[in-house]
Amino acid sequence: MSGSVSVSVSASLKPGASPGPIMEMPMVMPMVEIDHLSLWYGAKLALKDISMSIPKHRVTAYIGPSGCGKSTLLRCLNRMNDLVDGVRVAGNIRIGGTDIHDPALDVTDLRKRVGMVFQKSNPFPKSIFENVAYGPRILGVRNQSDLEGIVERSLKGAALWDEVHDRLRESALGLSGGQQQRLCIARAIAVEPDVLLMDEPCSALDPIATAKIEELMLDLKNSYTIVIVTHNMQQAARVAENTGFFLNGKMVEFDSTHKIFTNPKDKRTEDYITGRFG
Numbered sequence: 170m171s172g173s174v175s176v177s178v179s180a181s182l183k184p185g186a187s188p189g190p191i192m193e194m195p196m197v198m199p200m201v202e203i204d205h206l207s208l209w210y211g212a213k214l215a216l217k218d219i220s221m222s223i224p225k226h227r228v229t230a231y232i233g234p235s236g237c238g239k240s241t242l243l244r245c246l247n248r249m250n251d252l253v254d255g256v257r258v259a260g261n262i263r264i265g266g267t268d269i270h271d272p273a274l275d276v277t278d279l280r281k282r283v284g285m286v287f288q289k290s291n292p293f294p295k296s297i298f299e300n301v302a303y304g305p306r307i308l309g310v311r312n313q314s315d316l317e318g319i320v321e322r323s324l325k326g327a328a329l330w331d332e333v334h335d336r337l338r339e340s341a342l343g344l345s346g347g348q349q350q351r352l353c354i355a356r357a358i359a360v361e362p363d364v365l366l367m368d369e370p371c372s373a374l375d376p377i378a379t380a381k382i383e384e385l386m387l388d389l390k391n392s393y394t395i396v397i398v399t400h401n402m403q404q405a406a407r408v409a410e411n412t413g414f415f416l417n418g419k420m421v422e423f424d425s426t427h428k429i430f431t432n433p434k435d436k437r438t439e440d441y442i443t444g445r446f447g
């Protein structure tokens with residue numbers, strides 16, 4: 170269940186996990202287990218031997234300077250890097266216990282289970298309804314009243330229903346930036362993923378739209394496991410239980426957000442969060 174006990178969790182408690190530093194983190198079931206993951210773009214090593222366990226129904230934040238590999242790591246979780254020429258990956262990732270590099274795995278099914286929301290909201294040039302119904306339709310939902318139910322549930326889940334329920338047939342492109350981003354969240358949750366990846370979802374939004382998305386995340390984590398990349402350290406502090414700090418493709422430190430921001434173990438983390446570099 171989602172009960173969390175604050176104990177000292179060592180990697181040895183998790184079967185199959187690699188040895189790692191002992192961290193003060195709440196013990197909850199891992200949803201994503203990353204095990205000695207490295208990634209190369211051609212000859213360039215962009216992720217260096219990353220191991221971490223992402224707990225279920227929690228928000229995990231990735232922070233670090235531009236180019237340190239945050240988006241690359243996020244894209245590993247739904248194998249979006251497969252679409253990039255010359256990418257090579259070593260190590261393992263398990264999501265809900267399934268090895269996502271298993272040759273027998275259906276990548277489309279993986280991307281259904283691991284949804285993604287990008288920095289720049291990218292609604293399709295279709296109606297609000299069709300944007301949300303898109304994924305379920307691809308998965309074979311044909312019945313109109315089923316689709317209507319999914320669209321309503323997803324828009325409510327993304328805290329957008331009240332603003333758009335009377336104009337579902339209008340173009341999604343007529344929505345404000347913040348509404349478009351919540352529509353993209355509704356589109357992602359319409360297929361009921363296990364994990365929701367968010368790559369700087371608020372960096373193009375004003376503070377009010379940002380606050381709405383942050384509030385929404387706190388609600389969404391009851392149903393989904395969220396991994397968010399953010400440049401905004403206050404945002405990580407507000408929404409994430411756990412935070413990983415990355416530098417040059419390496420995970421320098423991963424711990425409870427409170428620990429990372431109040432008492433980091435590594436000098437480089439401290440320098441970053443206090444604004445001494447980055």
Ligand code: ADP
Binds near residue numbers: 210233238
């Ligand atoms: P971040 O999201 O932390 O800013 P990225 O994951 O985008 O970092 O990038 C990590 C490194 O990998 C950078 O050096 C970047 O230039 C490189 N990189 C990212 N995407 C590609 C790509 N498609 N091809 C080649 N190199 C890439």
Ligand code: MG
Binds near residue numbers: 241
């Ligand atoms: Mg990025």
